[in-house]
Amino acid sequence: MRRSGGDATVMSDEAIALACASGDPAAIGELFQRFRRPVARYIHRLVGGGPDVEDLVQATFMELARGRSNYDVDRARVSTWLFGIATNIVRHHRRAAGRRSSLRTAFARLIPSPSADPSHLADTRRQLERAHSALMELPEDQREAFVLCELEGLSAKDAGVVLGATETAVWKRVSKARRTVRDKVSRETST
């Protein structure tokens, strides 16, 4: 694939993903440019941020560069396919590390509304930390389903492709995760 003439910029995601199968460096570079943000965001949310995120994003796309995962246009959208690879990478990372990811203190940049007063800001910050903590304490399958469906905007059906589960099973996990997070945050806010 050659970018000169602007070909790469008008190629569809699917065409570029298919070109990756041939080991085309430009295709892999272009796919990375297009999808690095959602993939990084997804991994960031799954592992709770931290220095591992960059490595995991690289490892996700490295699977493509090494030809270990090829896109099947009939099976899923490109983003779904990439989320599937990222999920496996994160799972493998967790198993290899032999631990659940520790909670990170990467909230400073998550705080919106600079005009808010300091006490409100502190409350918001605490609430976000509790929510984050609750998310990290969820079982892995619920957290993955919740992040994919609620935060990344995938349908339960697509998330099922990513996670290797049925749409119904995914949706149950999402509902359960949502309930758990809400209860945990509400409970701690009230105390």
Added chain:
Amino acid sequence: MMDLHPELDAWLRAGRSDPEPRHLAACAQCRAALAETERVRGWFPDPGEVISEASAETIRFRLEGEARGRTHGPQQRRAHRSRAWVGIGATAVVLAAAAMTASELRRSSEVVPSAPRIAPATPDAHRTSTAPSAPPEVTLDLARPNPPPPALRPTSSPSPRIARAAQPVEPPAEAPPSPPTLARFDLDRAFGEAWRLRREGRADAAALAFDALLDHDTGSRRADILFWSARAHLDAGHDDVTEARLRALLRDHPESWHAPEARSMLAAAGSRRTGQ
């Protein structure tokens, strides 16, 4: 959380991509349920740029390098090794032929100039006999000096192979020294270091670091390095070097990923110059 209306549940399941269900306008309970889900979602704001541009560029560089390594991967390396063995075999055959030719030449030119002449033996010469008989006449012409050995040239017309072998061998022209090759790991590290300098705003140092990479054989990554060297020189205000790098990039790697941007950078540099 309260039970959701099937229409709302289906809409949420589908990822909220379709327009909101009409039912929502009429059902306060579903609106409350949706507000609840939105509140939970609101606790997880977008983390923004998780990976910096510089890190992303480094990762992309590694990915493309890995892909290139794949296209020159084990299979290709095996094929290359096979070709190398064929070459070695052919060289061995040529050397063996040359050795045979040389020995053939030696044999054909081996002329003993003054071999001791042995006088023809009498019939009795080898007869064992107790009777004293004259010893065989052996005369060595020691007084005459040996003539110089003949030139290593056969008297008869040589075969083409022998003729070729006899031709003086021109010493091979001295090949220009090839630049040293960097291992991929070292290249990644050096590239990352150059990028770090650029990220820190040390444009001069970054330009030097990128230029140092150009002194090595960086293979197909040379286009990337040329481009980022040009960028670093641009940051450092070295317009002439910037243009030289960009021109080198477009000349040597016209199909490079960076070629379109290099062209526009060159055009911008040209218009700046004419504007001045």
